[in-house]
Amino acid sequence: MSNYHIKQFEEYFQVYRKSVRNPEQFWEEIAEEHFTWKKRWSNVLSYDFKKAEFKWFEDAKLNITENCIDRHLHTRGDKTALLFEPNNPNDEAEHITYKQLHERVCKFANVLKDKGIKKGDVVCIYLPMIPELAISVLACARIGAIHSVIFAGFSSTAVSSRVNDCNAKMVITSDGSYRGSKTIDLKGIVDEALNDTPGIESVLVVNRINSGVYMKEDRDVWIQPLLDDASAVCNAEIMDAEDPLFILYTSGSTGKPKGMVHTIGGYMVYTAYTFKNVFQYREDDIYWCTADIGWITGHSYIVYGPLANGATSVMFEGVPSYPDYGRFWDIVEKHKISQFYTAPTAIRALAKQGAEFVEKYDLSSLKVLGSVGEPINEEAWHWYDENVGKKKSPIVDTWWQTETGGIMITPIPFSTPTKPTYATLPFIGVQPALMDESGKELKGNQVEGRLCIKFPWPSMARTIWGNHQRYKDTYFSAYDNMYFTGDGALRDEVGYYRITGRVDDVIIVSGHNLGTAPIEDAINEHPAVSESAIVGFPHDVKGNALYGYVTLKDVGESRNHDNLRMEINQLITDRIGPIAKLDKIQFTEALPKTRSGKIMRRILRKIAANEVDQLGDTSTLLNPEVVQSIIDNVK
Ligand code: PRX
Secondary structure, eight states, X not given: OOSSXXXXXXXXXXXXXXXHHSHHHHHHHHHHHHSOOSBOOSEEEEEETTTTEEEEEETOEEOHHHHHTGGGHHHHTTSEEEEEEOSSTTSOOEEEEHHHHHHXXXXXXXXXXXXXXXXXXXXXXXXXXXXXXXXXXXXXHHHTOEEEEOOTTSOHHXXXXXXXXXXOSEEEEESXXXXXXXXXXXXXXXXXXXXXXXXXXXXEEEOSSOOOOOOOTTTEEEHHHHHHHSOSOOOOOOEETTSEEEEEEEOOSSSSOEEEEXXXXXXXXXXXXXXXXXXXXXXXXXXEEOSOTTSHHHIIIIIIHHHHTTOXXXXXXSOTTSSSTTHHHHHHHHHTOSEEEEOHHHHHHHHTTOTHHHHTSOOTTOOEEEEESSOOOHHHHHHIIIIISTTTSOEEEEBOOTTTOSOOBOOOTTTSOOOTTOOBSBOTTOOEEEEOTTSOBOOXXXXXXXXXXXXXXXXXXXXXXXXXXXXXXXXXXXXXXSEEEEEEEEEOTTSOEEEEEESSSEEEETTEEEEHHHHHHHHHTSTTEEEEEEEEEEETTTEEEEEEEEEESSTTOOSOHHHHHHHHHHHHHHHTOGGGOOSEEEEOSOXXXXXXXXXXXXXXXXXXXXXXXXXXXXXXXXXXXXXXHHHHHHO
């Protein structure tokens, strides 16, 4: 039996039991046998839930890029590491071998060094899904700089707040990006963002669309000439296992986005190990995750997890609808994809277009299908299973979070019997618990509660950049001695988990986490707006869509409400990005509030979901009459 590669259901249980009976010994074995370390750890794990301090492989030394690149050079030097599929299907795909990746990462790393970037410095990366995105991430890791990737759909305000929050010294961007039939002026967004970011010393610009952008003197440089001149030798910086590898921002229910910090050793071990097992990756497989590297899924399962296993990982620049809705399947056929990992929102959008787009293509190379980012509804699950997997490729519904670093609850394909809408069983080493609101653990099966994790796992985020107190308060204060996920879940009669959704004010729209507070802040900037409240409501493609209740300063506001709606959505686009735009905006005289002045979102959610018969008791509100007026207004 191999603990590293689990192939049978029985084996899963055996390895799982081992992993929870003696976690330190278990992870030590995995770490020792499958990775390259410069120096061994003095201690596998130390932790303190009260202080929210966790250390894995303490004192060990390594460089993650040696594990992801160098150690494959002898055995897999000519194997494709990254397979780049451009936006335009008529442009040729690019196969970057491990040897070439090594050279390109080393050159890039030398350019970073020449520009003054040192170990511990933070570099923000704002790039489309082009090879330079993965390469710059790895180049940072090579020299011990901390990368902070910002999804290239975020607005300039969102970019500048992240750049300032993490004190970045450099931004790496491109002149623009292709997105279906459109081009996007990324450099313009960065220029605007950097008006008020005193820490930024330089901006490296990749030429992607040949758009001849403005280059600020003494700050902006085109990267290609520097790469051409750079040496292809760059020794990997020796890092501590607990040094930060990256910062990645995620929305919170209140306040500004949280810069989740992941450290090197544990993250590497866990993402590699989950990748191998959850996708049952074998040497000649071609693996494709459709996520963007701007999100955690791309960090862990396009870059680090696959490369640590010497895999071939596909990077796709485009969108599923361009040039038509068959694009995903065209790519699956063209590159003979073995594992395909995507989000339910994409599946729903494609299912809506009918099966003819899928049927045109040969999908027989597919072995495993994955789903991530939000609950997958039953209809989408079956569509995926029947039309894409032809009922022979198991679907792995993988539950996890930016904070968890790697997949936490998931079937193991060909082992765990799947069940639609269920993420099924905890991955090796993961100890979930369901808690009730009073802080009691719900034991046994057929229970529903708040999902927590009772024991540390190697890839957990270690802190929030610059705000450890917030990390402690958000994740470790709701329940003693456990990590609180913010999600609700149920455990069925056989012990399978089904994630029921967020229990806080984070709303997942098309698989993207959106906090209500920053959206409300953006709306409230509008001069005519007095107050606002955002809730989610069910949407057949996005999973959830956003519903905004807005009160105006001047009740008799004479301006056209449709224009106001457009202005509000423009503000949201400017402050956060188009992903946070509202689907519905209802103007109302007041918002329902408790006697202590808190907005009763529960009621607003019911109204938005058209479940007004389930409002419950509203008589304790400060202003119960408002509820009826909102309902009448909807009609
Ligand atoms: O609510 C859960 C949902 O996505 C949240 C995490 O979002 P993010 O940090 O952006 O990471 C997404 C990619 C890992 C979770 O708290 N979520 C993620 N996967 C699933 C899910 N909900 C249900 N089923 C899933 N498979």
